[in-house]
Amino acid sequence: MIIKIDDYSDVPIYMQIRNQIVMGISSGELAPGEQLPTVRALALEMGINTMTVSKTYQILKQEGYILTDRKNGARVRDNITKSGVISEENKSELRRIVSEARISGVPKEDIIKLVKEYY
Secondary structure (H helix, E strand, O other): OOOOOOOOOOOOHHHHHHHHHHHHHHHOOOOOOOEOOOHHHHHHHHOOOHHHHHHHHHHHHHOOOEEEEOOOEEEEOOOOOOOOOOOHHHHHHHHHHHHHHHHOOOOHHHHHHHHHHHO
16 A cells, blocks of 8 residues: 655644555455554655654554554554444534535535445
């Protein structure tokens, strides 16, 4: 999986990495049990600080997407807990996106079509 960082984005780099890894897990591009690059390797490859990657992995571990240990590094969890609930933070983000689309004149059907496509 190739992670791309937008240096001009308002989204912090650690969150850009986190979001792309989550999307990779969701799409199947990152398989259960798959080994992720080491903190140092990913930082070096992307030209960023190791603490940025470390923070990303800590968040992903906390959210239950990956497992980490000193011996085996970081891996995608085999069994990610499925709560069946959208977090309040994600609801807020979705509401913002829908609001911006509405203001821009995007038809409701197009938004629903995109949600179905991404799901």
